[in-house]
Amino acid sequence: MRDDVLSGGFADTPVEAARAFRAALEAMARPGSIHRVEGARAPAPVSEAAAVLLLTLCDRETPLYLAPGHDVAPVRDWVAFHIGAPLVGASEAMFALGGWQALAPLDAYRIGTPDYPDRAVTLIAELVNLAPEGARLSGPGIRETARLSLPEVAAFQRNHHLFPLGWDAFFTCGDRLAALPRTSVVEAG
Amino acid sequence: MYVAVKGGERAIDAAHEWLAEERRGDASVPELSLAQIREQMSLAVNRVMAEGSLYDPDLAALAIKQARGDLIEAIFLIRAYRTTLPRIGHSRAVDTGAMRCDRRISATFKDAPGGQVLGPTFDYTHRLLDFKLAAEAGTPSAREADPLAPEVPRITEFLNKDGLIQDEVRSEDTPPDMTRQPMEYPANRALRLQALTRGDEGFVLGMAYSTQRGYGRNHPFVGELRIGAVEVEMEIPELGFDICIGEVVLTECETVNQFAGSKTEPPQFTRGYGLVFGQTERKAIAMALVDRALRWEELGEENVGAPAQDEEFVLAHSDNIQATGFLEHIKLPHYVDFQSELELVRKMRKGALDAMKEAAE
Amino acid sequence: MSVTEIGTEARRGWMGLLARAPAARLAGVFDPLGATPGFEWLRTPETGGVMVRGRTGGTGAPFNMGEMTVTRCALRLETGEVGHAYVQGRDKAHAERAALVDALMQGPRAPELREAVLAPLAEAEAAARRGRAARAAATKVDFFTMVRGEG
Numbered sequence: 001m002r003d004d005v006l007s008g009g010f011a012d013t014p015v016e017a018a019r020a021f022r023a024a025l026e027a028m029a030r031p032g033s034i035h036r037v038e039g040a041r042a043p044a045p046v047s048e049a050a051a052v053l054l055l056t057l058c059d060r061e062t063p064l065y066l067a068p069g070h071d072v073a074p075v076r077d078w079v080a081f082h083i084g085a086p087l088v089g090a091s092e093a094m095f096a097l098g099g100w101q102a103l104a105p106l107d108a109y110r111i112g113t114p115d116y117p118d119r120a121v122t123l124i125a126e127l128v129n130l131a132p133e134g135a136r137l138s139g140p141g142i143r144e145t146a147r148l149s150l151p152e153v154a155a156f157q158r159n160h161h162l163f164p165l166g167w168d169a170f171f172t173c174g175d176r177l178a179a180l181p182r183t184s185v186v187e188a189g
Numbered sequence: 190m191y192v193a194v195k196g197g198e199r200a201i202d203a204a205h206e207w208l209a210e211e212r213r214g215d216a217s218v219p220e221l222s223l224a225q226i227r228e229q230m231s232l233a234v235n236r237v238m239a240e241g242s243l244y245d246p247d248l249a250a251l252a253i254k255q256a257r258g259d260l261i262e263a264i265f266l267i268r269a270y271r272t273t274l275p276r277i278g279h280s281r282a283v284d285t286g287a288m289r290c291d292r293r294i295s296a297t298f299k300d301a302p303g304g305q306v307l308g309p310t311f312d313y314t315h316r317l318l319d320f321k322l323a324a325e326a327g328t329p330s331a332r333e334a335d336p337l338a339p340e341v342p343r344i345t346e347f348l349n350k351d352g353l354i355q356d357e358v359r360s361e362d363t364p365p366d367m368t369r370q371p372m373e374y375p376a377n378r379a380l381r382l383q384a385l386t387r388g389d390e391g392f393v394l395g396m397a398y399s400t401q402r403g404y405g406r407n408h409p410f411v412g413e414l415r416i417g418a419v420e421v422e423m424e425i426p427e428l429g430f431d432i433c434i435g436e437v438v439l440t441e442c443e444t445v446n447q448f449a450g451s452k453t454e455p456p457q458f459t460r461g462y463g464l465v466f467g468q469t470e471r472k473a474i475a476m477a478l479v480d481r482a483l484r485w486e487e488l489g490e491e492n493v494g495a496p497a498q499d500e501e502f503v504l505a506h507s508d509n510i511q512a513t514g515f516l517e518h519i520k521l522p523h524y525v526d527f528q529s530e531l532e533l534v535r536k537m538r539k540g541a542l543d544a545m546k547e548a549a550e
Numbered sequence: 551m552s553v554t555e556i557g558t559e560a561r562r563g564w565m566g567l568l569a570r571a572p573a574a575r576l577a578g579v580f581d582p583l584g585a586t587p588g589f590e591w592l593r594t595p596e597t598g599g600v601m602v603r604g605r606t607g608g609t610g611a612p613f614n615m616g617e618m619t620v621t622r623c624a625l626r627l628e629t630g631e632v633g634h635a636y637v638q639g640r641d642k643a644h645a646e647r648a649a650l651v652d653a654l655m656q657g658p659r660a661p662e663l664r665e666a667v668l669a670p671l672a673e674a675e676a677a678a679r680r681g682r683a684a685r686a687a688a689t690k691v692d693f694f695t696m697v698r699g700e701g
Contacts (some may be wrong), residue, residue: 006624006626007590007592009593011591011594013594013596017590031568033623037535059276060276060277060278061369063286077427080426080427080592081426081427081624083590084277084426086277121246121597187679197572216596227646236565238616239616241616242616242617243599243616243618243619244602244617244618245618245619245639245640245641246621247620247639248640249652271599271617273620274597274598274599274617275596275598275599276598276599276600276601276617276624277596277598277599277600277620278600278601279600279601279602279603279614279638280600280601280602280603280618281603282603282604282605282612283602283603283604283605285604285605285608285614286608286609289682289683289688291682291686292686293684294601299693304690304691305690306686306689306690306691307689307690307691308587308686308689309685309689329590331685331688332685332688333681333684333685333688334684334687334688334690335684335689336676336680336683336686336687337683337686337687337690343608345607345608347564357605357606357607357609357610358608358610359609359614360610360611361604362611362612363611363612364603364611364612364613364614365603365614366601366614368601378606378611378613379606379611379612379613380613381613382606382613383613386604386615386616397575403683405553420566420570421600421602423600423636424625425634425636427624427634428634430558430562431562432562432565432566432569432636433562433566433569433570434566434569434600434618434620434636434637434638435569435570435618435620435637435638435639436570437618438637439604441608443607443608445672448625456653460607460624462607462608464604464615465615466615466616482552489620501583504683508595511568532636538644
């Protein structure tokens, strides 16, 4: 294992993980809101925000899928040391990390079961641009409407129709993140 | 129906203060240290570790002190603490064949290779109160002899060589974990063993005893009972190899049970298995008997309707923390539920009394 | 000298010894060595649970028994060696000392550490094990064959 993959974890885990968890929670509870996070550094091409999410949400019991582009040796080793999440294929994953295109096809992921709708994947999609513009969001956690630069609209509409099943998604870009749960209604901006 | 009730904070604070005072007892008597509990109440510590499902003698001693010696309360404290620990991973399956045995006996073979080693057992004590212990007993010292060969072969392996006992098929399957997924029935044997090893000693003992008394009899012999330390190894992903991360004391019991054979199997012996944290012999033997009773279906035996054959009955009621939680919650405020019951009973009584009156007229 | 040259077996040996050693005993032999070398944390000490597994019948399929407490950490010395520790219990200082020894064993001070830390720990562990084995041996039953009477 290369020595450089051993660094980049939280320096003060309880405090930093709690802050990051709060940010992730806020993002998911208020779809479209954008939050800045810090404290983690993973090998390229993982963004700082995605590294923070992985450290905060994943552990040895959350199977992780690395999509093409993110599925590289330094990232695998970094995950092994800092998180220990088993690396699996898309259909077994509880979390999936990659660029939006690389994460496709979306019907490969788990969407939960009627008894356990929570047994669904959470996607972490790395975007080149993350801004409060573009697609119009409404639904729980949103006062009237919000806007978010989603990479597309159709996939989120299809996912919303599966409710209470379906996946949830985080979007990361540099040190910023936003989220879109399956409850949100998405319309083209 | 649950309704939040407010109030009583001062009463609760006062109750906690008094609890702390009562826990300490007479202040003129020296306070117990955790080391004293760990070293001198070690079998209580062992039980708390086994049923609390967390191997840490110091924490178990603390829990016993805090719980004033109420072991189920102590187990509750350990279970609560356990949930705050991040799961670092899982060990390799421990090799009990490599156990450094303090005790190792067989009820089936007198001349078992490796010998009958009694260890620090109560078995041949006379169960007479020893009033010397009422005073300070000093520091006893046990006699020693030249250590025996460290390898202690398994009794069941001898029977296995001759095909006289059902084989345990080795596998590396990932076992289910009831602390992570809700229980689902039917459970497989791995899940049953997990539930039994952390199950209440009294409950598992009672179930095992019921099989001996005829409710699903399975004719057990203790093929082997061993108590001792085993090293725990874990694969470390960042190193790429396994290391030993510590050592635990375990009690292992293998029973050898008569089996008349079935449509597909010739007569042979079958096995029940018990493996428990700490020196916990009664529990390990009981676990083996209950494990064997629950295997009726896979062995093609008849279900005679005995409680110990009913997997859901046994597993759903073996956990003393679940049981005590549900049992004891009925003493907490149920004012609203009871009000509605009261009204219902009054109404029904009135109806019944009116009907009786009418009939009499 | 790289870890591969040291040999995985040797490293497994000392990491296990450090994990099993009582925290106070490790402190007792390590601290007299003087100033601890400078290092940076790669993973600050963290206490967690490891699920211990057994096997059905001792030899069959694995099952989960219960957890044990383990504290782990990782650090890098100023001189570059990376030390890891996974030690039984909840003592963070124990894990830190174990990781420091692991790192130092990969550098020029290895002979000194082997003599001052690992040897006495191994000796103490062996003595404790021997003591229990000797007591166990004293409780081994010697059967006498009794002559059965008539009838």
